[in-house]
Amino acid sequence: EPAIYLVATPIGNLGDITLRAIETLAGADILACEDTRVTRILLERYGISRRMFAYHEHNEQAAAQKLIDAVNEGKSVALCSDAGTPLISDPGYRLVSTAREAGVKVVPLPGPSALLAALSASGLPSDAFFFAGFLPNKASQRKTRLDQLAHIPGTLIFYESPRRLPQSLAAMAEVLGESRRAVVARELTKTFEEFRSAPLGELAAHYAEAESIRGEIVVCIEPPLQEEIAGEADIDRMLRDLAGQMS
Ligand code: SAM
Numbered sequence: 001e002p003a004i005y006l007v008a009t010p011i012g013n014l015g016d017i018t019l020r021a022i023e024t025l026a027g028a029d030i031l032a033c034e035d036t037r038v039t040r041i042l043l044e045r046y047g048i049s050r051r052m053f054a055y056h057e058h059n060e061q062a063a064a065q066k067l068i069d070a071v072n073e074g075k076s077v078a079l080c081s082d083a084g085t086p087l088i089s090d091p092g093y094r095l096v097s098t099a100r101e102a103g104v105k106v107v108p109l110p111g112p113s114a115l116l117a118a119l120s121a122s123g124l125p126s127d128a129f130f131f132a133g134f135l136p137n138k139a140s141q142r143k144t145r146l147d148q149l150a151h152i153p154g155t156l157i158f159y160e161s162p163r164r165l166p167q168s169l170a171a172m173a174e175v176l177g178e179s180r181r182a183v184v185a186r187e188l189t190k191t192f193e194e195f196r197s198a199p200l201g202e203l204a205a206h207y208a209e210a211e212s213i214r215g216e217i218v219v220c221i222e223p224p225l226q227e228e229i230a231g232e233a234d235i236d237r238m239l240r241d242l243a244g245q246m247s
Pocket of ligand 1 (some may be wrong): 011012081083084085086087088089090112113114115158159160161185186187188189190216217218
């Protein structure tokens with residue numbers, strides 16, 4: 001059926017793919033992927049040989065319109081990224097938002113995503129969480145973002161690169177507090193999968209001294225203590241208390 005199919009693909013272990021994803025990748029009229037070389041490895045594993053079309057951040061706008069035109073001409077389009085779920089810190093947002101505005105059908109094919117794999121096995125509260133993606137590179141912007149996230153009443157989830165991990169953990173410990181528990185999930189679904197759980201201060205110290213940090217990383221941080229969650233009512237009360245002290 002003509003539509004844009006968002007196909008989740010493995011985040012490391014090539015076995016993590018649904019039957020529906022394989023059928024869709026094999027059967028779609030157009031296969032759009034972030035990096036054709038990466039997706040080719042997956043297709044080869046499942047005996048699929050297809051011509052692919054590159055869809056990445058540098059050609060998103062023009063490519064999105066072409067793909068939408070193709071669906072309007074009766075074709076089916078499968079979109080996948082290098083790993084995990086498209087649009088999750090990956091290209092695709094422009095395509096999906098434009099498609100929705102144009103009334104073009106969009107069909108998700110759920111599957112792996114590093115954030116849910118990390119959260120589900122982290123041991124941290126999973127009833128409410130906030131996915132914050134990658135922190136900004138610049139120290140001042142990183143601190144501002146962490147300040148904004150500090151009082152969210154749920155587990156925080158970040159994507160990180162091994163190179164930046166030590167400085168990010170140090171900033172998290174400084175802004176969110178050394179004692180807030182966190183989990184560094186590394187190399188999910190791969191041979192050297194590892195979960196390291198400790199207060200932020202300890203994690204920052206550990207990775208500051210680690211010789212070499214490799215692989216792909218998700219950081220999950222427990223929610224703030226109840227008394228640290230400032231709601232509007234708390235702020236009103238604080239202001240009234242302050243006013244009371246001054247009179
Ligand atoms: N679309 C992907 C998803 O659904 O998870 C995320 C793509 S984003 C460009 C890549 C980042 O995801 C990595 O830098 C890392 O933070 C995280 N990631 C992806 N695969 C991972 C894995 N196997 N283990 C840990 N983190 C992973």
